[in-house]
Amino acid sequence: xxxxxxxxxxxxxxxxxxxxxxxxxxxxxxxxxxxxxxxxxxxxxxxxxxxxxxxxxxxxxxxxxxxxxxxxxxxxxxxxxxxxxxxxxxxxxxxxxxxxxxxxxxxxxxxxxxxxxxxxxxxxxxxx
Numbered sequence: 001x002x003x004x005x006x007x008x009x010x011x012x013x014x015x016x017x018x019x020x021x022x023x024x025x026x027x028x029x030x031x032x033x034x035x036x037x038x039x040x041x042x043x044x045x046x047x048x049x050x051x052x053x054x055x056x057x058x059x060x061x062x063x064x065x066x067x068x069x070x071x072x073x074x075x076x077x078x079x080x081x082x083x084x085x086x087x088x089x090x091x092x093x094x095x096x097x098x099x100x101x102x103x104x105x106x107x108x109x110x111x112x113x114x115x116x117x118x119x120x121x122x123x124x125x126x127x128x
Contacts, residue, residue: 004050007036008057012065026117029090033058034097034110044099051098052091059090081124089120 011032015025036054037047063083070079093113100106 004036004054008033008054009061011036011058012062024118026114026121029058030093030097030110030114030117033090033094033113034101037094037098037101047098047101048095049098051101052095054098055091055094056087058094059087062090063087085120085124089117093117 011029015028015032033051033054037051063079063086066079066082070076093116096109096113096116100109
């Protein structure tokens, strides 16, 4: 579990570099979470828990990266909303991906997580 949390904390830094090449963050981020989770096969409760924790750590790490942007531009309100909304969204999509891990047709839940993430990004884009 510790190694998954570590990978989840490092992943947003790597994705920040890849975001200049791939312009679909919802797809890229959910595929990375799936990659972190795909090596753990336990009972269903642990899969959901692991997915939620991976998503939570991923979301917090991503918020820390945005902290540097908010610090320089004075967008503190944006950072607070990011912490309040984005971190739980990442935890939710991680739990969804964790649920589908190790079961036939689990890729459908990865697509569902991507759709939720993309819808969230669209909604946040409309509000800003």
